[in-house]
Amino acid sequence: MPNLGVVMDPIASIKPAKDTTLAMLLEAQRRGYTLTYFEISDLAVRDGQSVGRGRSLRVADDAIDWFTLGEATVAPLRELDVMLMRKDPPVDTAFLYATHVLTRAEAEGVHVVNRPSSLRNWNEKIAISGFPQCTAPTLISMRMTDVQAFIDEHQDTILKPLDGMGGAGIFRVSTNDPNRGSIVETLTDNGRRAIMAQKFIPAVTDGDKRILLIDGEPVDVCLARIPKAGETRANLAAGGRGEGRPLSERDRWIAAEVGPTLRDNGLRFVGLDVIGDYLTEINVTSPTCVRELDAQFGINIAGLLFDAIEAA
Numbered sequence: 001m002p003n004l005g006v007v008m009d010p011i012a013s014i015k016p017a018k019d020t021t022l023a024m025l026l027e028a029q030r031r032g033y034t035l036t037y038f039e040i041s042d043l044a045v046r047d048g049q050s051v052g053r054g055r056s057l058r059v060a061d062d063a064i065d066w067f068t069l070g071e072a073t074v075a076p077l078r079e080l081d082v083m084l085m086r087k088d089p090p091v092d093t094a095f096l097y098a099t100h101v102l103t104r105a106e107a108e109g110v111h112v113v114n115r116p117s118s119l120r121n122w123n124e125k126i127a128i129s130g131f132p133q134c135t136a137p138t139l140i141s142m143r144m145t146d147v148q149a150f151i152d153e154h155q156d157t158i159l160k161p162l163d164g165m166g167g168a169g170i171f172r173v174s175t176n177d178p179n180r181g182s183i184v185e186t187l188t189d190n191g192r193r194a195i196m197a198q199k200f201i202p203a204v205t206d207g208d209k210r211i212l213l214i215d216g217e218p219v220d221v222c223l224a225r226i227p228k229a230g231e232t233r234a235n236l237a238a239g240g241r242g243e244g245r246p247l248s249e250r251d252r253w254i255a256a257e258v259g260p261t262l263r264d265n266g267l268r269f270v271g272l273d274v275i276g277d278y279l280t281e282i283n284v285t286s287p288t289c290v291r292e293l294d295a296q297f298g299i300n301i302a303g304l305l306f307d308a309i310e311a312a
Contacts, residue, residue, distance in 0.1 A: 004033040005054060005083040005110075007040060007098065008286075016066040020290040020302075021086040025059045027302035028082075035059065036080065037069060040087050040094055043077075043101040050077040050104040077105040082309060083112045085119060086286045090163040095285075096120055113309065114284055115266025122267065125162045125196045127282040130261070134254050134279040136201055142194040147184050151175055156200040159187055172200060203276030207243060210289045211251055211272040212301060215308045216263030218255040221246055221297050222274075223289040242289065244296035250277050258282065269305055 008014075008021050016022050029035060036054040044051050056070035077083065085102055087095060099116035106112045128135050139150045140162070151157050152175055161169040169187065173180050187195045207224025225240040247255075251274055258279070262270050271287030273280045290301045 002033050002081045003036065003079060004028045005036045005038055005052065005077070005080045006057070006086055007038045007043065007083065007102075008086045009088050010039060011037060011057075011067050011069075014066075016061070016063055018288070018291050020288045021084070021286065022059060022061075022066065023290045023294065023302045024084060024086070024305065025057070026061055027300065027306055029059055031306060033082070037067075040098045042072075043098050045101055045104055048104075050101050050108060050110075051075065052077050076108075077101075077110055078108040080105070080110050083110050085112060085114060085116065088286045089124070091119075091123070091285065092163070111309065111312065113268050113305075114270075115268075118265045118267050119284060122265070122282065122284050123162055124281050124283050124285065125160065127284070128279050131258050131279060134257055135198075136278040136280070137199040139197040140194055141197075142188050142191055144184050144188055144191050147188065147195065147197050148180070150197045151180060151184075154199040158198045158200055159183060160196050160198075161187060162194055162196060198280065201275040201278055201280070206276070207245075208240070208280070209245070209251065209272075209274045210283075210287070211247065211255060211274055212287060212289065212293070213255060213259055213262060213270045213272065214301075214304050215268055216259030216261075218247060218252065218259070218272075219293070219299075219301055219304065221293055221299070222251060223292050242292045244293055250274075254279050268308060 006025060014022060025035060035057040037057040038052050038054050042053040051074055053072050053074050055072050058068040060066050083105060099119050102112050102116040106116060126140055137154060139146060141147060151173055156174045159171045159173055171183050173183055207226045209222045209224045211222045212219045221244050224243045224245050226243060228239040254274055267284050269287060271283035294301055
């Protein structure tokens with residue numbers, strides 16, 4: 001019986017009906033994997049070997065009682081066949097240290113999804129800079145004067161931190177916004193922290209599309225996250241509504257432009273964010289929207305992922 005580990009945020013705090021990691025665990029359990037649960041603080045290196053303080057895990061597709069955990073035991077991570085790294089951002093020091101532990105586990109023969117070194121190297125905002133043919137005008141800088149000049153050039157912009165998720169810390173800022181100075185100062189910590197500025201894409205009212213890629217190939221449908229009234233952010237965590245749609249030709253073109261590079265870097269499960277014709281983010285840490293797409297289209301995206309894992 002194969003052994004699968006998962007590193008995630010506290011499982012007691014997830015929303016089971018919407019949680020992509022739970023969908024993956026349910027599929028693994030259905031396929032006969034033995035599950036072991038870790039939080040990020042459970043990972044360590046002892047005398048050059050990766051170890052983890054894991055707990056046996058059983059999961060259920062139940063909104064009230066979706067998990068059962070066993071007692072914690074410390075064991076070498078090399079005893080696992082597969083490890084899912086599904087810790088949500090921020091990609092802070094603790095996250096980065098955990099990827100170094102998982103790099104040791106990978107060297108010891110564990111199949112880690114996604115590749116730990118690529119989780120370190122592929123910042124979800126900055127990564128789009130490798131594909132300028134797919135993106136709207138974008139600036140990444142900590143210099144407040146550069147950000148202010150970008151706002152003046154493009155008139156209507158989106159400013160966001162480089163380490164956030166779920167719409168946290170995102171601002172729409174125009175040239176005549178009386179708060180623009182304060183927003184730029186706050187986001188950059190007065191010029192000490194780099195941020196992203198993007199030209200505002202009006203097509204966001206039609207949805208910020210999440211396109212899921214498995215080994216560089218897109219799932220045939222995407223989830224358009226539509227902002228609620230009076231809101232610029234389309235994130236589901238910010239109150240957006242998810243509407244499943246088939247991929248457009250432009251969506252498929254973007255996926256074809258970025259997919260092979262992601263696959264070659266061991267990024268096996270990725271979420272692209274696309275607004276209108278433009279790629280805005282490449283989500284590699286813990287992409288979501290599987291449960292919503294499975295429910296709307298009667299598919300099994302986690303099954304496609306495990307087909308790919310088992311074929312490797």
